[in-house]
Amino acid sequence: MAGKILIYGGTGGIGSATARLLYERGYRLHIVARNADGLQEAAREWNATFTQGDVNDPALFQRAVEEAGTPLDGLLYAVGTINLRPIHRLSVEDFTRDFAVNALGAALAVQAALPALRQSEHTASVVLFSTVAVRQGFALHASISMAKGAVEGLTLALAAELAPKIRVNAIAPSLTRTPLAQGLISNEQMATAIAAMHPLQRLGTPEDIAALAAFLLSPESDWITGQVIGVDGGRSTLRVKA
Numbered sequence: 001m002a003g004k005i006l007i008y009g010g011t012g013g014i015g016s017a018t019a020r021l022l023y024e025r026g027y028r029l030h031i032v033a034r035n036a037d038g039l040q041e042a043a044r045e046w047n048a049t050f051t052q053g054d055v056n057d058p059a060l061f062q063r064a065v066e067e068a069g070t071p072l073d074g075l076l077y078a079v080g081t082i083n084l085r086p087i088h089r090l091s092v093e094d095f096t097r098d099f100a101v102n103a104l105g106a107a108l109a110v111q112a113a114l115p116a117l118r119q120s121e122h123t124a125s126v127v128l129f130s131t132v133a134v135r136q137g138f139a140l141h142a143s144i145s146m147a148k149g150a151v152e153g154l155t156l157a158l159a160a161e162l163a164p165k166i167r168v169n170a171i172a173p174s175l176t177r178t179p180l181a182q183g184l185i186s187n188e189q190m191a192t193a194i195a196a197m198h199p200l201q202r203l204g205t206p207e208d209i210a211a212l213a214a215f216l217l218s219p220e221s222d223w224i225t226g227q228v229i230g231v232d233g234g235r236s237t238l239r240v241k242a
């Protein structure tokens, strides 16, 4: 009983790994991103339709939903930023951009998709992205943690407001090997050092995160809503050395 899923950031590391899984499971996909080449590749690979645009443009969201068509059975918002700086080096523009892309974009994406999600024959599902750095404090993360903290608040508020017709959950990954994280992991020494901070002794792969995203978008998770679930190699909750 697959349906249609709208994926913002469906050409990115986590978004494309999720799109691939969903396609293999028979879902139809509509992908949103900025880069035309990536979108055309997605269209070829997964027979997806797409909308090209920037989530900083509020007009994008309505256009994306119109082009995706009604009904929609799920929405994945897999767009984000990593902007790590000490607080004294964060500008108003940094805070504003991180909030706009991570949190406001997620809210506007859900808002625009609501009528189409309500038309789903089943319980529709929304999946948003937080980060491990919300529930655990990390230096240099003030702007991104603040923006993703807003995503966690949004997840719970919408899960309450949209029940029982629409489920809303968020995934909180730790560092995952995607283009977004490239700046942190292109230095293999640094990647190895960060991997060692995880009880499971490695960084995440897009597939680690996609497995949960696809589950949360599917009816298999039909009794799960209002949750923020860590996929983080144990980093958020465990200390393995005394």
Ligand SMILES: NC(=O)c1ccc[n+]([C@@H]2O[C@H](COP(=O)([O-])OP(=O)(O)OC[C@H]3O[C@@H](n4cnc5c(N)ncnc54)[C@H](OP(=O)(O)O)[C@@H]3O)[C@@H](O)[C@H]2O)c1
Residues within 6 Å of the ligand: 008, 009, 010, 011, 012, 013, 014, 015, 032, 033, 034, 035, 036, 038, 053, 054, 055, 056, 077, 078, 079, 080, 081, 101, 129, 130, 131, 132, 172, 173, 174, 175, 176, 177, 178, 179, 180, 181
């Ligand atoms: N990777 C990690 O370590 C990590 C850790 C914690 C949380 N997360 C979260 O996981 C989610 C997915 O991240 P990822 O690592 O898969 O990122 P990614 O590989 O950089 O992919 C981002 C996707 O979003 C699109 N995108 C970026 N900016 C956009 C904009 N302004 N307007 C429209 N589309 C835009 C990109 O395509 P275009 O460039 O063509 O637009 C791409 O499809 C994000 O919310 C991120 O914050 C990731």
